[in-house]
Amino acid sequence: MQREEKQLEVTLQAILNRVNDLKTAIQALIAKLENEYETINWPTFLDNYAILSGHLTGLSKILQAEMAPSLRALVVLPLQLGCERDEALSRLTEGRVPACTHDLVPDLLRTKPEPQAEQRLQQFNHKASTLSYDTAQKQVAQFTKVVNHVWEIISKGREDWEGESMRSQGMQPTHSIGDTHALVTAVGTGKGLRPGMAALGGVGVGVGVGVGALGPRGAPGPPPPPGPQAPAMPKAPSAIKTNIKAANQIHPYQR
Known part of the structure; x- marks a missing residue:
């Protein structure tokens, strides 16, 4: 009997210490939200929330320990x-x-919950149990669509806010997320590229070189500057047959 009382006393003292730590962490978080609500950022809030989660986990381990007596068997009056x-x-x-x-x-x-809360909870449980599978899937899909839409709005607002903050600080953005995604998609999958663009570019270079090689009135122009020359385009075979006669052939109507 004395051993059980000793274990109960040790367990209650450990629970009390953990609850005091949890209470202190909650008070610190509330004070930070009330006094630093304009400067607090999301990572800082998550760090404080992680402290609360750690205290709750430690309290659960104490209650689930094998050496701890079962508090459910005790009555408080x-x-x-x-x-x-x-x-x-x-x-x-x-x-x-x-x-x-x-x-x-x-x-x-x-x-137990209050009678009004318990009654409402029973109504919700009954409504959830009578809901069909198809209806539940439709509601889940609709909820997912709403969440994705809200996420897109938040992401777009965040990008606009970051752009405005950079412009206010005198830093012009040097990149575009949309252009980066389009470039990566074009390189990886070829999306957005039309076939034959490289061949058309080669023809344009060849025509430019040919025109520049002629001077006024068809006279040969100056030689091209030294440097890398554009590759010559292969001559396409013509479908029209020609018959070229020699220049020294006697004309039939010559006198």
């Missing part, structure tokens, strides 16, 4: 009820509970 102020109770609860009254004790010792 008020020894005395009254409307007069109890200084010991007020000091123990840091002024939140000045007296153990008949109206306060049922809420403090409640192990």
Whole structure:
């Protein structure tokens, strides 16, 4: 019996320490939100929330330990009820509970939700159990669509906000996310590229070189400057047959 009482005392003290740490972390987070709501950023809030999660995890480990006695087998009952102020109770609860009254004790010792909340919960559970599979899938798909739409709006707003902040700081953006995605898609999958663009570019270069090689009135122009020359285009075979006669052939109507 003394061993069980000792284990219960150690467990309650560990639970009390963990609850005090959790209370301190919650107070620090609330104070930060109230006093630094204009300067606090999302990573800082997540760090503070991670501290709360760590305290809750530690409290769960204490309650699930094998050496800890089962608190479900214990019953907590008020020894005395009254409307007069109890200084010991007020000091123990840091002024939140000045007296153990008949109206306060049922809420403090409640192990089930209030009757109104329990009734609404039963209605929701009944409505969820009678919902068909197809209807549930349609609602899930609709909810997913709404979430994706909200996510796109938030992402676009974030990009606009970052662009405005960069412009306000005198830093012009040197890249475009849309152009980067389009370039990566074109290189990886060829999306947006039309076939034959390289051949057309080669013909344009060949024509430019040929025109530049002639001077005024068909006279040969100056030689091209030294440098890399454009590759010559292969001559396409003509479909028209020609018959070229020699120049020294006698004309039939020559006198």
